[in-house]
Amino acid sequence: MANSPIHFKDFGKDTIQFRHISPDDLSPLPGDFENKPWTPLSEEVKEKYAAILDDTCILPIPMPKTKEEEEELVNKFISGMRKLFQRENNWTFLAMLETTMEHCAKCQTCSESCHLYEATGGDEMYRPNFRTEIFRRIYQKYVKKDPLARWRHGDIDLNWRTVARLGELAYRCNICRRCAQACPIGVDNALVAREIRKIFSQEMGIACPELHEKGSMLQLKTGSSTQMTGMVVKDNMDFIDEDFSEETGFSFKTPWDVEGADILLIHNAGEIMAWPENIAAFHIIFEAAGLSWTLSSELAGYDSINYGVFYDDVQFARTAILQAQAAKKLGVKKIVIAECGHAHKALTVIADRVLPEPLKVPRESYLPLLRDIVLSGKIEFDPSRNDFPVTLHDPCNMTRLMGIIRPQREIVKALCPQFREMTPHGAFNYCCGGGSGYAIMHRNNIEEWRMKVAGRKKLSQILGAFSDCRGPEAKKYVAAPCSNCKGQIRDMIKNYGLMENETLAYGGIVELVVNAMKAVNPGFIKWEEYG
Amino acid sequence: MSVIPYLLTCLALAVFIVSVAARIKRYLNKPLHVRWELYPVAHDAERASYGGSYLEDVDWWKKPRKKSMMGELSFMVPEILLLRGVWENNRSLWYRSYPFHLGLYLTAAFMGLVFLGGVLELFGFNLGSGSVIGSIIIALTNVIGPAGFLLAICGAVALFHRRISDSSLREYSSFGHFFSLALFIVVMATAIATWLFADPGFAMARSFAAGLVGMKWSPIPSHLFTAQIVLGAILLAYIPITHMSHFFMKYFLWHDIRWGDEPNIDKPATDRKIGEVLNYPVTWSAPHIAISGKKTWAEIATHNPMAETENTKE
Numbered sequence: 001m002a003n004s005p006i007h008f009k010d011f012g013k014d015t016i017q018f019r020h021i022s023p024d025d026l027s028p029l030p031g032d033f034e035n036k037p038w039t040p041l042s043e044e045v046k047e048k049y050a051a052i053l054d055d056t057c058i059l060p061i062p063m064p065k066t067k068e069e070e071e072e073l074v075n076k077f078i079s080g081m082r083k084l085f086q087r088e089n090n091w092t093f094l095a096m097l098e099t100t101m102e103h104c105a106k107c108q109t110c111s112e113s114c115h116l117y118e119a120t121g122g123d124e125m126y127r128p129n130f131r132t133e134i135f136r137r138i139y140q141k142y143v144k145k146d147p148l149a150r151w152r153h154g155d156i157d158l159n160w161r162t163v164a165r166l167g168e169l170a171y172r173c174n175i176c177r178r179c180a181q182a183c184p185i186g187v188d189n190a191l192v193a194r195e196i197r198k199i200f201s202q203e204m205g206i207a208c209p210e211l212h213e214k215g216s217m218l219q220l221k222t223g224s225s226t227q228m229t230g231m232v233v234k235d236n237m238d239f240i241d242e243d244f245s246e247e248t249g250f251s252f253k254t255p256w257d258v259e260g261a262d263i264l265l266i267h268n269a270g271e272i273m274a275w276p277e278n279i280a281a282f283h284i285i286f287e288a289a290g291l292s293w294t295l296s297s298e299l300a301g302y303d304s305i306n307y308g309v310f311y312d313d314v315q316f317a318r319t320a321i322l323q324a325q326a327a328k329k330l331g332v333k334k335i336v337i338a339e340c341g342h343a344h345k346a347l348t349v350i351a352d353r354v355l356p357e358p359l360k361v362p363r364e365s366y367l368p369l370l371r372d373i374v375l376s377g378k379i380e381f382d383p384s385r386n387d388f389p390v391t392l393h394d395p396c397n398m399t400r401l402m403g404i405i406r407p408q409r410e411i412v413k414a415l416c417p418q419f420r421e422m423t424p425h426g427a428f429n430y431c432c433g434g435g436s437g438y439a440i441m442h443r444n445n446i447e448e449w450r451m452k453v454a455g456r457k458k459l460s461q462i463l464g465a466f467s468d469c470r471g472p473e474a475k476k477y478v479a480a481p482c483s484n485c486k487g488q489i490r491d492m493i494k495n496y497g498l499m500e501n502e503t504l505a506y507g508g509i510v511e512l513v514v515n516a517m518k519a520v521n522p523g524f525i526k527w528e529e530y531g
Numbered sequence: 532m533s534v535i536p537y538l539l540t541c542l543a544l545a546v547f548i549v550s551v552a553a554r555i556k557r558y559l560n561k562p563l564h565v566r567w568e569l570y571p572v573a574h575d576a577e578r579a580s581y582g583g584s585y586l587e588d589v590d591w592w593k594k595p596r597k598k599s600m601m602g603e604l605s606f607m608v609p610e611i612l613l614l615r616g617v618w619e620n621n622r623s624l625w626y627r628s629y630p631f632h633l634g635l636y637l638t639a640a641f642m643g644l645v646f647l648g649g650v651l652e653l654f655g656f657n658l659g660s661g662s663v664i665g666s667i668i669i670a671l672t673n674v675i676g677p678a679g680f681l682l683a684i685c686g687a688v689a690l691f692h693r694r695i696s697d698s699s700l701r702e703y704s705s706f707g708h709f710f711s712l713a714l715f716i717v718v719m720a721t722a723i724a725t726w727l728f729a730d731p732g733f734a735m736a737r738s739f740a741a742g743l744v745g746m747k748w749s750p751i752p753s754h755l756f757t758a759q760i761v762l763g764a765i766l767l768a769y770i771p772i773t774h775m776s777h778f779f780m781k782y783f784l785w786h787d788i789r790w791g792d793e794p795n796i797d798k799p800a801t802d803r804k805i806g807e808v809l810n811y812p813v814t815w816s817a818p819h820i821a822i823s824g825k826k827t828w829a830e831i832a833t834h835n836p837m838a839e840t841e842n843t844k845e
């Protein structure tokens with residue numbers, strides 16, 4: 001069925017499933033990897049949720065049971081769509097959204113740039129403009145109420161199935177904006193995916209639990225989506241200090257709530273649980289460089305995540321404000337954001353026009369600071385400790401969306417004799433496949449979709465970068481300076497057996513830095529722990 | 532009846548100018564938007580070549596930013612004149628789209644030359660007297676006009692064919708798309724026919740332009756030419772009310788959004804605008820937003836709906 005033609009008129013049709021991507025149609029990978037069939041969605045999921053798009057269910061839209069519920073779904077959606085086009089309700093993105101609605105030439109120049117479109121063998125549902133076109137037709141006909149909409153912009157059937165499928169389809173995009181980069185006019189299909197997610201969250205109260213209840217709401221409640229309160233996070237950090245001081249032979253103690261420190265460092269708190277070595281590496285480097293720095297135990301002051309960036313402007317603003325308040329309270333000179341891509345963009349770029357004057361505090365990425373430390377000569381390094389093939393993944397949020405390209409390269413080039421680039425890289429990189437929140441999702445075939453479709457291009461790029469040293473003999477390392485990307489790469493390594501068959505480890509950049517530090521016991525990066 | 536083509540042309544020009552101005556005004560009246568830039572940002576003088584930004588520096592807010600107008604121009608000029616983006620990302624379409632766009636650019640230049648010649652003649656300058664300027668204007672008009680019409684019609688036919696024959700374009704094309712292309716084809720065909728059979732040296736066109744500017748609306752001696760004027764006027768008025776307004780709105784999409792990397796450092800005007808938008812009322816209905824007593828963005832964003840439910844420090 002995949003790669004068969006799609007017609008917009010079928011999008012709202014009374015069929016059980018709109019699309020099925022046959023594993024046989026997926027793009028080839030460099031190696032002998034089996035394309036297993038999709039696991040069928042459970043009957044329970046199908047009964048409970050409107051899982052009528054394809055073989056996955058990401059957005060839990062309750063299955064309407066009555067005619068009234070069906071109508072309510074449509075009416076609420078249209079009401080939310082109207083609000084998206086009101087300056088008061090959507091000042092944040094109105095300019096971009098309206099121009100995207102008005103100026104697309106339907107030329108499909110953006111299609112080939114999308115890794116999902118490529119991974120699915122060019123499936124029409126994954127064409128970047130497909131989702132936008134449905135949204136655009138609904139907007140022109142039902143919101144703008146252009147009497148000639150049908151002729152000028154094309155027709156669309158609006159019913160509960162159209163709405164449910166469009167909501168789910170908003171979660172078949174990594175919002176990596178590679179397609180927007182290719183558009184000669186400046187139209188942004190990625191934005192439309194995010195705006196649809198906003199309608200569901202901000203108007204209909206429907207969002208992915210990992211992003212909302214267990215994400216941004218939990219962060220507002222406890223301070224972190226990991227559920228760690230300030231007290232708990234400090235306890236955990238004590239363990240990290242002790243364990244890694246002992247292991248590395250470099251004794252350090254994490255400073256907390258130091259008023260007037262130069263730097264407030266904010267980690268993605270998920271690292272504390274999943275990758276404590278990343279936290280330890282940061283703290284070892286900051287201590288060795290003699291920086292004036294601190295962590296904050298204030299609400300959200302110790303967790304840089306801001307899942308609102310993926311689905312909800314209000315949740316975004318709330319989180320950014322809490323983080324800025326934590327910095328203001330300590331009177332630090334600046335916030336430095338650790339290895340988390342979306343947090344980088346959220347707090348540095350997007351919050352720039354959200355934070356009011358009293359909450360303005362300078363914010364920057366850790367990468368330029370780390371580059372300056374590494375190249376300054378303050379710390380002694382032995383690059384031969386990193387003498388294994390290393391490649392670098394560029395998180396979209398840091399590169400395409402912030403233009404931070406060179407600092408990470410200067411670091412790995414200085415410390416990793418066998419560094420090699422992926423193709424393409426930098427601002428033109430490909431998303432890891434976990435972007436826009438999926439890396440933390442595992443239910444309802446989401447992980448299967450991430451492995452089969454979303455991460456396919458990145459997997460192929462990683463293996464391509466190591467084409468001269470494939471096989472289990474050579475230890476290899478993919479550096480991904482972002483928690484979400486690491487989560488996705490970790491799952492791909494496991495799913496495709498890349499530890500056993502390729503001895504491929506993954507981690508951040510700070511781990512490579514500490515691995516090469518002379519003041520630290522050799523062997524900070526441990527391949528055996530990835531097995 | 533003889534004044535109709537003149538009136539229509541004036542009307543079309545007015546519609547064109549008003550539509551363009553209205554679109555621009557509408558964009559400029561939009562509220563402040565968040566930053567949503569996309570790299571490479573062409574005006575970054577030192578780093579645009581590899582897609583870098585000022586955020587690559589420690590304490591970037593203390594450092595002078597080097598913006599380059601030349602950087603924007605050196606990106607935009609080939610983008611507009613050569614459709615570089617389409618060349619790089621959609622080569623097969625470029626072979627059709629580029630002749631079309633180049634044809635339109637040349638047609639616009641031709642119209643400029645016709646008006647220039649007409650106005651000069653209006654002021655008593657005889658283009659055909661053998662003067663260098665007159666000869667240049669006539670020669671350029673004679674070459675650029677037909678070249679523009681031919682390229683535009685070939686491009687429009689090729690694009691029409693592609694939209695019909697390529698399923699990935701056909702499904703996305705509305706009646707409006709086909710109508711627009713058909714209109715271009717008809718207008719350009721009429722222009723070619725007029726050039727071949729009624730006005731080979733474009734003297735009639737210049738005299739029409741002179742009459743229009745000098746308000747001497749004398750009868751037009753050719754039905755074909757009259758048809759060309761009427762159709763051209765319709766096209767002129769039609770373009771800015773369609774998605775084709777991208778030809779000028781592109782400036783804002785690129786300059787203001789894609790390259791809008793201006794940080795809010797020492798910008799009282801931006802702070803004032805932030806204050807303004809944060810006081811906008813919010814009517815989103817989801818339970819985590821629609822909280823009683825909280826009405827503006829500022830009130831809602833500074834309210835933590837989860838705060839009362841747990842002591843965060845326990």
Ligand code: SF4
Nearest residue numbers: 104105107108110183
């Ligand atoms: S988004 Fe841009 S590239 Fe894609 S179809 Fe529309 S105009 Fe063409």
Ligand code: SF4
Nearest residue numbers: 114173174176177179
């Ligand atoms: S944003 Fe990325 S994933 Fe989404 S359509 Fe564009 S290229 Fe594809």
